[in-house]
Each structure stands twice: as C-alpha cells, then as structure tokens.
Amino acid sequence: MNASRYQPFLPDRLYIEEAVQNNPWTTRILVRLPKAERIPIPDQQALPLAPAGKNILLSRQRGPFLRYCPGTSRHICCLYHNLDIAAGCDLGCSYCILQGYLNVPMTTLYCNLDDMFIELDQVLDSHPDHFYRIGTGELSDSLTFDHFTAWSSDLVNYFRQRRNAIIELKSKNTHIEHFISLPHDRRTVVSWSVNAAAIIASEEPHTPSLAERLEAAAEAQAAGFWIGFHFDPMIRHEGWEEGYHEVVEQIFRRIEPRNIAWISLGALRYPPFLDEIIRDNHPESRIFLGELLPGADHKFRYFKPQRIEMFARMYRWIKAHGQETPVYLCMESDEVWRKAFGWSPGSSAGLKRFLDERVGG
C-alpha cells in the first residue's frame, strides 16, 4: 500500500484571544502543540494582516454556536442544525464554499465550549419534542483539527446523554482516535465526504485517500457508530459514471447497510461570486467547465437533466445493495427528487422526518 499523501495540519503559530487564554479547551490544544509559537492577543482586532505560515486563532464564539443550516430558497432542505465550533479548514479543496464565505481573518477555533454546552442544554431542554440533527461540518471539517483539539470526545460524550438530538461529525479526515473507544449510545453519526478517485486526486489533493477514509469508516462501524456518506459535490468529469459507481461498491464492501445512517447526494453548486474565486485560486481545476447554469436561487448548478441523470444512477447503484439505506438530495427541488428517485419527501419537513426516523428521532 502506498504511503498516505495526507499530512495532518500542525500550525506554526497560535494567536490566543485573552477571553480564552485560561480556558480548559485552549489548554488542551496548547499541551498537544508544544512547538507552535503562542501569541496572546487582546482580541482578533489585534491580529496582523495576512501573516505568513500556518496560523490558528483560538477565539471565543461571540454569537450562538447553534444555527439552522441556511438551506436555499425553493429547494428541499433537511432542516439540519450547524454547530459552529470552528471556521476554516486546512484541506484546500478547489470547490470549497469556504473560500468565499467566511469573514474570519484566519482559521478559527472557538474554545469556549463551556458556553456551547450551556447553549445546547438550553435549546435541547426547551424543545424536548423536537429532534435535532446537528453537525460541526458546515464551516469546517469536523475532524481535521481533532488530532490536537480532541473536541470530538466532548461532543460524543455530551450527545450520548441526549434523547432528542444526534451529532454528526462530517469529515474527509481520519482522526477518529479521540472518540472511537468512547461509549456513544448511537447518538453520533460519523460521516465521510467521498468522491470519485479522479476528483479526489485533482480537486482534493491535500486530503486522505478514499481507501483511508473507508478504513476509518470501517473502524467506526466496528465501534458501533452510525456511519454516513456524503457524495457532495458530485462533479461531472470524464468517466464519472465508473468513478462514482466504484465508490458506491467500495462503500458496500466495507460498510453494512444497517449501519449507514444516510447517504446524501449533491451536485456541484456555488453562488456566482465563487466562480471567479475558484478560477483565481485553482486555475488548473476543470470543475468550472461543466454546464453550470444559474438556478432559481441564483446559484450555479449543472443543467437540470444532467443532475437528474447523475442522481438517478447513483440512486440505482446504492439501492442495488438493498432498500434499507436512506438516500437524500441536498438542496434540490421537489421536481428533481421525483425525476431522479421516483419519489419525493414533498417538503423540507418531510425530508427531516425521513432522516430523523432513521436515527431514532
């Protein structure tokens, strides 16, 4: 087996806001990164402009940690909640929305997790009949910094005790060591973003390979966790049918359908402003050469029949391994659902119900 091309991110420099300097989650990071330079700052206003090297800001989350996923207008959304414990990612994938989305000065870890747990208690306790699917993979990769934060262990421990919520750790990474042996009561879904091998090679060059991700998924399955997969973004490229079909086959060679919480499908899409950013930041990429056209929400998407074709084939390949595995579309219309899958949840509430029921909500 070839050596991994992936190099775990290790920051050169930690800027530490005064508000979190004595925080136990900050201390945990400092202990695990003894070689990183430490620079105390009063707040992020004191950060230098564009410092060289690999930098992390340890900060205090001043807004709410928990937010509804923004979704997109006129499309069916799964009514997910994002838990913003970090903003930014080291993986540098060409299509990443974070390139044009974040307004933080550098990759930021919000260390006041004590405030986060208080907020979670308040929200979850005040709506005991509402089931929450919550994830940390919206503004960052859930596990990409976990080798020095170990925050996954706090999350798994916390959600183990909650009956009306489940946490999803969504990642392209393989840092599962801090939670894999913890009791979890199936209140954690560990999920991996996956893609065709050619796309991983060209558009996700700094990530662990598909084989490494599936190896981690198999370990998480063995430890009893729910497993999820996200084919998002699916990218049309030469040989896409074989490429994606092969990923589906590899998944089902390693993971049993009864352990799969869900598989989501989403085709490449981005707001117009990201087009120029991708072209500037990744001139060698070919992803923007697809037939990407503005949709009802003004985002660029593949021409509709092409998306339907991609989703329909994937659905067929996945369902060939049994009907049990829930498959859903991320940010697509009722029409695309019907034409690709032959059925539709009909509404965002319908999709939420469909996914909640799978994981015991």
Added chain:
Amino acid sequence: MKLTYLEAGLGEIDADDRFFQLLPGMADALLMRSVARLGIVEPIHLQLRVGEESPAPRYRPVTGFRRLQAAAAAGLTRIPAMLLPRDWDDLQAYRWLVEQRGALRPFSPLEASHAIAALSGPLSLSREEILRTWFPLMGLAPNPKLFSLYAPLRLLEPELQSALAADELAMETAGAMASAEPAERLAFWQLSRTLRLGKNRQREFWLLLSDIERIDKASLPQLLAQPEWRSLLEEQNLTPSQKTDRFKNLLMTRRYPAYSATLARFESLLRSAKLPPELHLRPTPWFAGEEYTVDFSFSTPAEFTARLETLQEMQARGLIDQLTELT
C-alpha cells in the same frame, strides 16, 4: 528637499533610459507643434547620474519623456530642467515621482502596472511593502486583488495598452488577457474589433472563449480558424450586431451543448406551433424549473377566443406533451 534649476543640453540627457517613465508613449502632433513653436515651457525633471567618473550622458530623465522627444524632433539643443537632489538614490527619486503624480490624480491601472514593475524589480520591494506604502501614494486602495490585476498589464501589446488607456477595453478583460499568450490576445482583440464588442461583451466573450479553449484543448487562433466560425466572421451581409448575436450562439452551443440542444428543441417546437406575435410561451430561465409561462394580449372577445384556440390546437397536436417532456 531642494530642486536645482538648470538648462541641460539634450546630449547630456539619456533619453533611452525609461526607468522612471510611468506610461510609455510617444509625443503627439499637438505637443510636437507646441514645443517647436514655444520650446519647453514646463521644465522636465532630471536625476544626476552617480557612481561613475564622467558618466555620459550625465542625466536620467525622471519626468517629461514626451517633451524630451518633442524637443529632439524640434532640433532644440538645450531645455529647462529641474535637477533632483544629488544625494537621492533611485528609491527616493521614485518616491518623489509617485508622490507628485499621485497628488494630481489616482494612478491609472497601466501607470500602476509600470510602477509595480519598477518597485518590485530594480528597486527590490516586496509585494506587501508596495501594497502598504506605495499604493496609497498612488491614490489606490492597498488591495491585493488590485495588485494582481494591475501588475501584468504592462505585458500587453502597445495596441491593447492604448485601448485600455482609451477605455475601449474592459479592465477585468485586460487583466485576464495579460496572462494569456500574445497570439491569443491579438486574436481576441481582432475579433473584438470585427464585432465591435462593448466592454461587457468583451468580458463575456473572453470568458466563453477561454472555457471553450480548455474544453476543446485548442487555442483561440485555432478556434477562430474553424470554417463555421471563420465564414461567419467574414460574412459581408451581416451587421456587426447580427454577427455578434450569431457568434454568441456559436459560443453558447460549444460551451453549453446540452442546454443549447434543449433550447434548440424548444425553439423548433415553438416554430412548429406557429404562435401569433400576441401570444408568448416561455420556459423558466435556463430550463431550471419545469413550468412554462404563457401570456397573450387581446382586444376583442374574438381575439381572446382565437388565442385559446391556438393553445388548444397546440395540445391537440401533441406539442404541449413534447414541451413538458423537454423539461
């Protein structure tokens, strides 16, 4: 700071030294006539050459490159000049130049491009230093994107630089063209002139063509040499506006083949429906949804009935079914 007035001999000035020139260009006829009649009215600025025993020529021009050229053409032998302080090095002289020019008006993108080249090249300043210190002196925001956009502009051919200076070429397009091969740039500029493209169209066509080049793995000159494209561009009976519309259709067909095929099928169905001009049937933009919109106008009950009959006839002929299958 003290400038010294002097009358410098033309032979003492190295007119070929363009280090300080912010915008290359030639003296125009008006300046030539003025200098021939009145001589140099506004003194030019010079820097004394240093470091050599008897350097010849003794002076480097800092401002007044066009006046210098006009003076030579007029046969003047001596011109009025202001000498920069002798103890100033190149960096100090350049700063003085930028401050003087920047105080009048913000640098144009081309001026900024030449200044960036001098500052980052011979004067060895970092990108950060140029952005932080020198961009404000030029009247520009210290924006890294502007730096990236402006820096390569001086590589454009003189014709393109002139078009940019005359506001005939869009800034963003010029920036994108600067990173292309010279043959690509010139082919595009020729196309732009043939079709008389405005700045928005230039940007749109450049982007489409750049994408098609990568999709087809062909250069722009190769694409333009294709018989279908070439014959359209050489067509004598079309106005530039008609050519532009047809050329855009060609580009769209190549760039978005699946969408274009659907659009062509839709238009074919519409033609076969023979709708009157008072009745319009439209899909959602880019066929993103599955709905169609129909609107019509009428002024009498008979016209109203006729429009409905037209639509019913479409359904009877199976055209509505074909339309809904299309989306």
